[in-house]
Amino acid sequence: MTVRRRLWRLASIGAAVTVLLGSLGVHVATSAPAQAATSQFRGVNWADARDNFLYDENVPIGLSKSDSYATTYTKATAILRGFQGLGSNTIRFGINPQTTSSSWWGSLTAAYDAASAMGMNVMIAPWPPTGGRISDMNAFYRMWDTVIAKYGSNSRFYFDIVNEPWGYSATELTNLAAAFLQRYSNIPRGRIVVPGLWSDIDLCAVGADSRLNGTLLSIHMYTLGGETHPTEAEWINSFKARLCGYADRAILTEFGVPMNTGVNYNGPRDGNNNVSYFYALTDTVRELGMGSLVWTGVKEANQTQGPGPCFNASCAITSLTGSGTNLSLTVINQSGLDRLRYGWRLDGPTTPPTGSGNVLRGVGSQRCLDVPGASTTNGTQLAIWDCTNGSNQRWVALPNGALQVYGNKCLDVPGHSTTAGAKVQIWDCNGGTNQQWTLNGDGTVVGRESGLCLDVTSAGTANGSTVQTWNCTGGSNQKWTRQ
The missing domain is CATH 3.20.20.80 (Glycosidases)
Structure with a gap:
């Protein structure tokens, strides 16, 4: 035994x-x-x-x-x-x-x-x-x-x-x-x-x-x-x-x-x-x-x-x-x-943690757009990571162009920045133009407000490489497949 x-x-x-x-009355948790x-x-x-x-x-x-x-x-x-x-x-x-x-x-x-x-x-x-x-x-x-x-x-x-x-x-x-x-x-x-x-x-x-x-x-x-x-x-x-x-x-x-x-x-x-x-x-x-x-x-x-x-x-x-x-x-x-x-107060009893939606897998890295640590905190900067199919990697394309995760957070460009190099984050979905994206047939994801592409910084392929907006170049670090 x-x-x-x-x-x-x-x-x-x-x-x-x-x-x-x-x-026997020794102790009772009443x-x-x-x-x-x-x-x-x-x-x-x-x-x-x-x-x-x-x-x-x-x-x-x-x-x-x-x-x-x-x-x-x-x-x-x-x-x-x-x-x-x-x-x-x-x-x-x-x-x-x-x-x-x-x-x-x-x-x-x-x-x-x-x-x-x-x-x-x-x-x-x-x-x-x-x-x-x-x-x-x-x-x-x-x-x-x-x-x-x-x-x-x-x-x-x-x-x-x-x-x-x-x-x-x-x-x-x-x-x-x-x-x-x-x-x-x-x-x-x-x-x-x-x-x-x-x-x-x-x-x-x-x-x-x-x-x-x-x-x-x-x-x-x-x-x-x-x-x-x-x-x-x-x-x-x-x-x-x-x-x-x-x-x-x-x-x-x-x-x-x-x-x-x-x-x-x-x-x-x-x-x-x-x-x-x-x-x-x-x-x-x-x-x-x-x-x-x-x-x-x-x-x-x-x-x-x-x-x-x-x-x-x-x-x-x-x-x-x-x-x-x-x-x-x-x-x-x-x-x-x-x-x-x-x-853990993360999902309902019958809601799969992966939720609906798709992963966005980087063509150049073969890693997924990821909310680090499965954080739900506004302002958490996004990165790429090995694809786990977790809820922190499942993105729902909403009719207004938003890309939503967890059912209430959206892919967001801080401060409505239109300057290349802005590190993207999650934020409460609010319908702002800085949370609206166009998913193109060539795999690019383009911010409607900035006209810039969703980009893996410095063409990184390692886990933890940050994601930003950048001038569209056609590089593989700016192409994503929805799976």
């Missing part, structure tokens, strides 16, 4: 104990969960192919301990862009003392650095492989000293004290968290994540402890361990009870269902345990404004573990394709991604 199986079994025991204690302030976290867990319960270094899928920092950075950037194409802006990494004390640490930090450079949140969490308890506190703190010395001053980094501490009582866990806060008192509390009791499944004790005020709280929930409910409503009740009224600080840092069975997660809400569960969690995090991170973001192409418990291969939302540094991600279950994005 694997560690994660044992963990889930104990998690189910813990859940049963919670219910029992509640019935108040409605507070409205959260954590919806800025939309993400995935990027795990080791063996799961993260390890006695050696953690190596996220697609990376290799033999890779240099530079190679790791290139690989990580490609994979992270795939995650961004899903709508993710947060990556949760597993770690352990063996990782930070090895030579691999020097290369692994490239993945962290790449995510930060791409504007993503980075959450780091250690997985104790032995009995849900930290076996060597000195090694535990040496690990955290290393991590925080490097990233403590970077506001994009969040520190999840320990993953699924199921070997701890409520008193032991809150004392551990309080000691961590005291040791790293220079870190803002809003960047420290305190795990829920047992397997991150109950926030009552950690939420109530005033020593932990101001921290974020981590909660996990799965269909595993014996808990089943035939309806979404029953799953919602179970989830909200575990929040214990502290949803305003909570992030659902792990949840997931098998994605490799062909199940339609946009189908009827009730009658199928996994479907009811997935509706319940995505609907609830959307309702409460909670952040959520799915387990897990990607599997290796040749991982063939069955549809059973939620291991990387069965519950991964994407599969890794390609070789070397030429990597990309393929969505495994579109309806599952629809549900995730609904929870």
Whole structure:
């Protein structure tokens, strides 16, 4: 039996104990969960192919301990862009003392650095492989000293004290968290994540402890361990009870269902345990404004573990394709991604994240017109990137000549500029002439106000090359195919 199986079994025991204690009056979460302030976290867990319960270094899928920092950075950037194409802006990494004390640490930090450079949140969490308890506190703190010395001053980094501490009582866990806060008192509390009791499944004790005020709280929930409910409503009740009224600080840092069975997660809400569960969690995090991170973001192409418990291969939302540094991600279950994005407040439950419309693929680069980081912020400058079919690359040609993305943002020339070299951006669609384009048969896209062509700056072909308006030259960097 694997560690994660044992963990889930104990998690189910813990859940049963919670219910029992509640019935005895020890604690009962009767108040409605507070409205959260954590919806800025939309993400995935990027795990080791063996799961993260390890006695050696953690190596996220697609990376290799033999890779240099530079190679790791290139690989990580490609994979992270795939995650961004899903709508993710947060990556949760597993770690352990063996990782930070090895030579691999020097290369692994490239993945962290790449995510930060791409504007993503980075959450780091250690997985104790032995009995849900930290076996060597000195090694535990040496690990955290290393991590925080490097990233403590970077506001994009969040520190999840320990993953699924199921070997701890409520008193032991809150004392551990309080000691961590005291040791790293220079870190803002809003960047420290305190795990829920047992397997991150109950926030009552950690939420109530005033020593932990101001921290974020981590909660996990799965269909595993014996808990089943035939309806979404029953799953919602179970989830909200575990929040214990502290949803305003909570992030659902792990949840997931098998994605490799062909199940339609946009189908009827009730009658199928996994479907009811997935509706319940995505609907609830959307309702409460909670952040959520799915387990897990990607599997290796040749991982063939069955549809059973939620291991990387069965519950991964994407599969890794390609070789070397030429990597990309393929969505495994579109309806599952629809549900995730609904929870992230990005799409409706039945709206594919790719939306309608077409990609605009550059003839010279063979890369697509892309909104970096799947950002929806006005003023985000556009670039070209490997075509992912994500919603940030799907452009709808409207009758007024606008090219619309996300259903409400348009391809826009800042300040109505008619000067060559203006970097194009997204902006709320307003019908302005600086948002109107003519799609010509020769592949050019011409601004109606400026008469200038949509152009890849300096004829760039690399990922991240910016896009501007420029005098029409007939070059391949000004020609686009709609697909």
